Amino acid sequence: MSGSPVAAAGDDRLAGWETVVGLEVHCELATATKLFCGCPNRFGAAPNTQVCPVCLGLPGSLPVLNRRAVELAVRVGRALHCTIRPSTFHRKNYFYPDMPKDFQISQYDEPIDVDGYLELPSGRRIGIERAHIEEDTGKTAHLGGGGRIHGADRSLVDYNRAGVPLVEIVSRPDMRGADEARAYVAELRAILVASGVSDGRMEEGSLRVDANVSVRPIGAERFGTRCEVKNLNSLRSLGRAVEHEAARQVALIETGERVVQQTRHWDEVEGRTSAMRSKEEANDYRYFPEPDLVPLAPDEAFVEAAAAGLPLMPADRRARLAALVPHEADGLLPASTADQVATTVDLGLDDLVVAAMACGADARLALARTANEAAQTPEAARRLDPQAFARLVELEASGSLSATQAKAVLAELLAGGGEPEEIARRLGYEALGSGALVDALDAVVAAHPAEWARYLAGEDKVAQLLTGQVMKATKGRANGKAVAAALAARRG
Amino acid sequence: MSGAGGPRPGAEGLSDAASIASRVRSGELRAADVAEQVLGDVESRDAELHCFNLVTGEAMRAAAAEVDRLVATGADPGPLAGVPVALKDNLCTKGVPTTCSSRMLEGWSPPYDATVVRRLVAAGALVVGKTNLDEFAMGSSTENSAFGPTRNPWDTGRVPGGSSGGSAAAVAAGFAALALGSDTGGSIRQPAALCGVVGIKPTYGLVSRYGLVAFASSLDQVGPFATTVADAALLLETIAGHDEMDSTSLGGPVPRLTEALRSGVDGLRVGVVRDFLADASADCVAAVRNGADVLSRAGASVEDVALPELLHGLSAYYLIAPAEASSNLARYDGVRYGLRVDGEDVEQMNARTRAAGFGPEVRRRIMLGTYVLSAGYYDAYYAQAQRVRTLVARAFARAYEHVDVLLAPTAPSVAFPLGAKTEDPLEMYLADLFTIPSNLAGHPAMSVPFALDGQGLPVGVQVLAPALGEVAMLRAGVALESGATPGARGPVRPGAVV
Amino acid sequence: MAVELTVAEVRHVARLARLELSAEESVHVAGQLSAILDHVEAVRALDLEGIPATSHPLELVNVLRADEVRPCLTREEVLGGAPAVEDGRFAVPRILGETP
């Protein structure tokens, strides 16, 4: 799983150093209800209106596990190539006002999903150590002190989110640098959305990322001391925070200091991380098996039923698409084509390309038009009729339409649908089916016998003149490339 | 001698539950009259005994009126129609204060009913009120109540046992025909023995824990108190059965408990737990031996069995129960309900609230439980105690290969004087020595009032059975009851006859 | 082997358990906890190698409920017992530590 080291590009502060990143991603599961009670799992309700005795932690209340949450956790496991195994719940004990019971129910030493991987568009595989089920906490607002925790004089707690089901997906420290960390989260997000596990909305907190960052000299074997960076609410924050944190650690080491293992808070406004106030006892969570819940031992039938209908994951879709386009002699995909494949899959347009190919469209051209043009309006592109798209690609491939013309027709197709031939005609690119071109060519050859003879004798530059005559005869509707091809074909 | 449900010698108080229900259902007795008698009796005598933290007179009258209305219209008022029932004050009652006898929850009313409470009310029972307990069910004498101790109706200078002392004493005093308690390490059986009433800790999972304020979740179980074995079986049958709100609730049909009462003990194989006899008083040992004779004469086979592992149960219990309690009681932090003592910041507020809201025994157990779970000690204490739990379960399994039930003392001694053990927690903990193993294994066990000691105090005999062995346990219980010393069970003071 | 909890250990545990404890009480509690731990020392000394831990008396697995919405409590029920309420939420004094 170790690829070639990738130094953070464009950051001189990191010259000679490698950034090592492992990520913990909390993903809210798209269930109808909370993890242990029947309260709605819904974002945005008025404070403390989505709670019951269970998720408010009232004395005497007991948790009962949501079947759908388990099914979604199984889907996560499958999508990330994990082993799905019997699991148990533990209590993680610590006091915090956003936790109604002052402990969190979480899968601790026996998580449901273990030992998987995620394949990035670059082809690199990032190891997944585990994915486990746990409950979310409530939400705390700090009053006074400008809404920040420090300096606030009091805080207000809303438990609507308390008990919402999460999976925490823990990667191995396999990422090298901020770009790869971002690519991992983007890919993971796509997987979770594709699996129907999450809506993937980072801005609503559906996905929350903590990054474990360390640095080591390029070529070194041993990992450096890591810091955990919290409060990363967007891909942008993640990238910036990893870069900043790596630079901070390098600066420390280069000035002879040591990196202290700690939890740090990313401040998006200040653009820096700072140590969180931690207490000596903060990490003594006194885990023990949750006595109010029984173990989870999903059998084959449960797992298969839960995983049923899982669509192809992005990496599989990229592979499927890549297999359909021509490769270089060395068996690799040209970089530009690989980018087109990634973009197409990312936007969910790979089905369009595959379907168009099935209708006989040229693979490379169909991919290019999808990734470069159709991708501009992905919504419309997903509604495109693959057959019409395939015919358009063929018109261009055969030379009946120029690239410019084909793009214009595609834009019309995306805007309103219809038949590509029809649109081409309407736009005045009449064309010239091959019959009309042959007729025009016949006429030009007949009218310019001398030039034709010179051309036949091998005087290639005459082709230009002949082409011009054909274009003139067709009032510019002919495609230059097609004319040249026809001339060449006639010469034999 | 009396059969189940028949008239009892020496007792002129409240009738047994089966009789009351039958007479109310037939229209012979008005539930409203039962309610008035009970409320009057509690009013005049509970000031001294302090069985109740709260008497819910208005609600009781309303429930009685509803029962009478159903009877009048020919509708079924339920199997416990008109039967006065007392609830341990750690069972949640919607809109009615539920204190756990703690300052921490003083004034708090749950917005929901415990499942067992819903089932009782649906069965037509009349809730008298909420009974006193050792704070959060931690104790063996009910002296750990923040609201003062309950006194034993047999001798008001003595404790009723605990932690369900209020419920046991309420039944013994004739304030209620039935009561619910909770048993984590003996909290139903030990007070039942000390108050001369029947008390059952059911198989773990047979009765829903939803709405029982948790002490130690893997050990807690709700169970009945009654004056007769038949009544206890009737109440257990009413509250037992699967509850989708409790993940540890067993599925499957509830054993036909009341039917078991007529089966006799012919052919029943009984083992006497020899290892417990050395640590019990002479009266308690004699009761077990005499009880074995009663069963033997009734057709059971009796043998002594050696189960030395059970004696490790106490130590394991005093690691496991506080550990779970330390987590279960974390939520009392002054944020959402109950007491708050202000502080400069939230941590100080939490710590002050908890120091002020919890009594010394609760604080001690929280500290102990926190310690044994904390980093570096988990394996040595908690994990080791959980292995002892396996050891205890295996010992029981060995015994149950050749006996159907086990016989043992319920408690090491009869009711002790108030204050006798409050200074020494360890001494108090020993009161649960014989009851704890059943909780560790999740097995049912019951205490049957069987004898009187030289001072006229009741002595209970404990019947233990394997998981879901309630039927065999009750068969032995009925036989013991019929061979018990006359006058060995409550109610102990005459009230008006209803 | 007598178990001796130090006062420092007791104070650490009290902090974990969020119980305010005076210096005097700490000494007292240290003595009591030591006595209890001393009593359970026999259990610690047992050789239970190979014996599995029982965390649960039942052998149930896979107890699951359907993902169906149930009624919530009313705001009044939720906030009715709260020591301090502001703006429909539970009010607490300032929080010094971040969430762990």
Ligand SMILES: [Zn+2]
């Ligand atoms: Zn809820």
